[in-house]
Amino acid sequence: MGAGRGLRDAVLDRTSPVPLYYQLAQSLETAIRSGRLSSGSHLDNELELARQLRISRPTVRRAIAVLANRGLVIRRHGIGTLVVPVKIRRPVRLSSLYDDLAEAGQAPTTRMLAFETVPVPAEVASSLQVSRGARVLHFERLRMASGQPIALMRNFLPLSLAEIVTEGDLRNTGLYRLLQRGGIHLRLASQSIGARSAQPREAKLLKVPSGSPLLTMRRISYDDAGRSVEYGSHVYPADRYSFEMSVVSDSTT
Amino acid sequence: MGAGRGLRDAVLDRTSPVPLYYQLAQSLETAIRSGRLSSGSHLDNELELARQLRISRPTVRRAIAVLANRGLVIRRHGIGTLVVPVKIRRPVRLSSLYDDLAEAGQAPTTRMLAFETVPVPAEVASSLQVSRGARVLHFERLRMASGQPIALMRNFLPLSLAEIVTEGDLRNTGLYRLLQRGGIHLRLASQSIGARSAQPREAKLLKVPSGSPLLTMRRISYDDAGRSVEYGSHVYPADRYSFEMSVVSDSTT
């Protein structure tokens, strides 16, 4: 069955600097999320899509590959491309908690607990690729949403970023947005998620009983050029926070 | 600088059923992991690689795209492709704990606590896409590694898989391997990672103090065809377990 009707409207703009394959991927994604392409239905086949949109099949394939990598569709050799059923769809994005909350309409606020330069702690030095004894930027923030504390975040950054990341800016926006504005393009992060009991200070700040379970995340972020940009060690009250992610097995293309 | 010397040996086998781009991706990956391609160095440029290996540039690009998606290399427009520094490299694979442990030489063992069919619990029904009131396969396992309990795993599966997943098999191998052997190809999972305190029964089984922090994971897995295959609800002692993952920002290609 042809499920691609709503797409002929999705005109592709050949003059736009946005690549055609990406324009198509986005219009397919909105079609899926809006329900115009219903769960489990077939996409039109690749040749048909190419014909309809007057683009080549490789371009169509590349657009579909983007969706497949995000887990929105599943390709089946000899069968076709299917829209993934129900409403999974939760990427572990390389994004900031601040933006995620703002997007969800939660009006996040930030309380600065520390902002200083310190000698780099041992376990941070190797991660940040700075020499031992060097000084780094350190700050600690308490993130609130809807009046409730939701995260206690400690970060270490190379001193070279001190111009981009200032105390005032951090009060009003997320770290990742600041970095982006400063021309730092994050590309990769490695993170570790664990749990432990709240220490007294953490418990008090997060307004949970001492000893109650916390989610912990340690993250090291790298930019375009492979430089390490940030070391973060964050804790979240377990009853107010969890990590959602979808995992796709290698589909390559 | 040309860092692709070790690759001319990496002969590509055109008669193999393994795609050329994938053969190349793998030989590049081993070259990187073995250190033959050192951190931060440039890969030979795409045209050069294509010439050396007698394949087309799109095929080279596709191979590099695989590595970029895994976060092993970073492409920079106008610059080249760089090998990612240091030793991050930890995918959240769609794999089983059993295999991961076995791979790490931990000799995992499994203790079956339950294996039965039960009426499907409400919150499982919607996830597994079975009608309410239907019966499903349910089992609970305690996974040990090096003599210590490391995970308490509760799973629900559609009854149709009862032939593939038997009690005896589960004692000796992981669920995912069983499914694969049964012709089920997992493609996608959505999971949620959180934390909470250990209940008395959990604490006893996992040999931790009651009330101590546990990592929790809830996972729903889907196969090729988009059918939901498994609902899993697992808990891990926080001091013996954590999730490692690397996150790559959309690099599309």
Added chain:
DNA sequence: GAGGTCAGGTTGTCATTACAACTGGTTTTG
């Protein structure tokens, strides 16, 4: 010396073409 300009090299995008491999249903065959 500081700044702008330009050229060369690199990855990014896209079209076109061809064939291989897989799936599911239909037809043929035993």
Added chain:
DNA sequence: CAAAACCAGTTGTAATGACAACCTGACCTC
């Protein structure tokens, strides 16, 4: 009637060609 063979439809792999966009470093100008 059942099993095998075939066929149409679909995605997978690969080559070739062309041009655009981008970055760096060298050169030139002021």
